[in-house]
Amino acid sequence: MNSNTFRMPVRRLAATSASLALLTAPAALATTGTAHATTEQGRASAVVLRTGLDVSLLDKTVQVPLDLSLNEVQAPRSSEKTALTATLDGVDHGKPFTVLRADAASAEAEVTKHKAEGRTELAHAKVHVPGLPLLSLIEVGAVSSRATCEAGRKPVAEADLLGAVTVLGKKVSLTTGGTTEVKVPGVGEVGLALSSTRTTSRTAAASALELKVSVNPLELNVAEVEGTVTLAGATCEAPTAPPAAKPQPKPEKPVADVEPKTSEAKPEQNLAETGGSSTTPYLAGGGAVLLGLGGGAVLLARRNRNNRASRSGS
Structure with a gap:
């Protein structure tokens, strides 16, 4: 015992x-x-x-x-x-x-x-x-x-x-x-x-x-x-309670590199920025034709004038 x-x-x-x-x-x-x-x-x-x-x-x-x-x-x-x-x-x-x-x-x-x-x-x-x-x-x-x-x-x-x-x-x-x-x-x-x-x-x-x-x-x-x-x-x-751990900040998620999107500008928008319009190409082409025709007419008139002057002298 x-x-x-x-x-x-x-x-x-x-x-x-x-x-x-x-x-x-x-x-x-x-x-x-x-x-x-x-x-x-x-x-x-x-x-x-x-x-x-x-x-x-x-x-x-x-x-x-x-x-x-x-x-x-x-x-x-x-x-x-x-x-x-x-x-x-x-x-x-x-x-x-x-x-x-x-x-x-x-x-x-x-x-x-x-x-x-x-x-x-x-x-x-x-x-x-x-x-x-x-x-x-x-x-x-x-x-x-x-x-x-x-x-x-x-x-x-x-x-x-x-x-x-x-x-x-x-x-x-x-x-x-x-x-x-x-x-x-x-x-x-x-x-x-x-x-x-x-x-x-x-x-x-x-x-x-x-x-x-x-x-x-x-x-x-x-x-x-x-x-x-x-x-x-x-x-x-009681044992002394350990101090509460401070919460750690959550890591921020990395932001993926993204190129900024650029919308395709409409033709009239781009042209409007330079003072043109959608008819500008046609006008430019027509002007070139008229310029060519005018130059040809000047040359023809000058030639006719020279021919007449030659006949009068003979």
Whole structure:
């Protein structure tokens, strides 16, 4: 059986609010780890169980945190985990203490060039806290969450819960958009928020169940347990959309060389441009004939005149 085992720290390691920052505020993605708000690569995370609990011992001399997670994954280093139990050492007289046990538990985080996505699934799970080894803090049938962030699109956060929910041995009916309070005299109280989702322009976060715990079992040398438990959480931050490529101008089609068309001029049009008309050739021919006839007549008259002059002299 897959399992995760954690040792109880001896001093307060981190504030409860800090341990839940990744799930309770999508904006925390921009401040945890390496800064990436200005990079083009997206980010995603998923976790099946996360606790941020303070455990006080009876003598009040020691107050220690119970901060652990099960199947926590982060991308861009895309990964998947499917451990079924989370175990804590050092609170049950040195024996391992099982915080969560499930029939199915998986968390996946994946980042591609255009999308970042975190998703979780949990089925038939029981969560225990120190001091209540036999009584479950909560039992759920099936819960899941998904956070999807695509470049250039509105992020989506989804969380679902199917089946019955039992808190401190009591079956409860959860309401969306509010908190359900469960109180058990002599044991404690639990406030449950169902299907919490948040989105911004580039981020999304979802958790199927968020529990605010305050129990006082007075067993196992434990006086009080307070804090938060989150089941099935997922977050994402979208990759930066690449700038839209400027449309290239279409090449102009080459214009074929076309010689200008010249209409054949009508004869009268050409002749009119020079002051002539269609009868000009005939007139020119007639003039030449008349000129020839006139020259011949002059020569004949001159010859006759010379002949008469010769006869008169003889």
